[in-house]
Amino acid sequence: MSQEQPNNPLHGVKLKDILETLVDSLGWETLGLRINIRCFNHEPSINSSLKFLRRTPWAREKVENLYLRTVSKNNRGK
Numbered sequence: 563m564s565q566e567q568p569n570n571p572l573h574g575v576k577l578k579d580i581l582e583t584l585v586d587s588l589g590w591e592t593l594g595l596r597i598n599i600r601c602f603n604h605e606p607s608i609n610s611s612l613k614f615l616r617r618t619p620w621a622r623e624k625v626e627n628l629y630l631r632t633v634s635k636n637n638r639g640k
Contacts, residue, residue: 572626580629581611587632597624 572580584593585608594602599621601614615622 571630577615577622577625578608578612580625581608581615584625584629584632587636593628596628597621 588596590602590606594606599614601611615625
């Protein structure tokens with residue numbers, strides 16, 4: 563059963579979608595500069611990054627926060 567989470571802006575957003583959005587809007591190089599982790603800086607790929615982020619809560623939190631800032635910034639520009 564899924565519970566409603568009205569105060570969670572990431573509710574229903576998959577980690578893969580978050581990562582693909584960031585890569586599309588920022589690119590791997592900028593993503594690696596903003597969040598300095600090996601999976602973004604050394605032979606980056608969606609699959610290797612997902613594997614790392616799913617096992618590493620602090621890194622996932624940084625990616626989610628960057629996503630929220632990026633989406634918010636893009637929505638203000640429209």
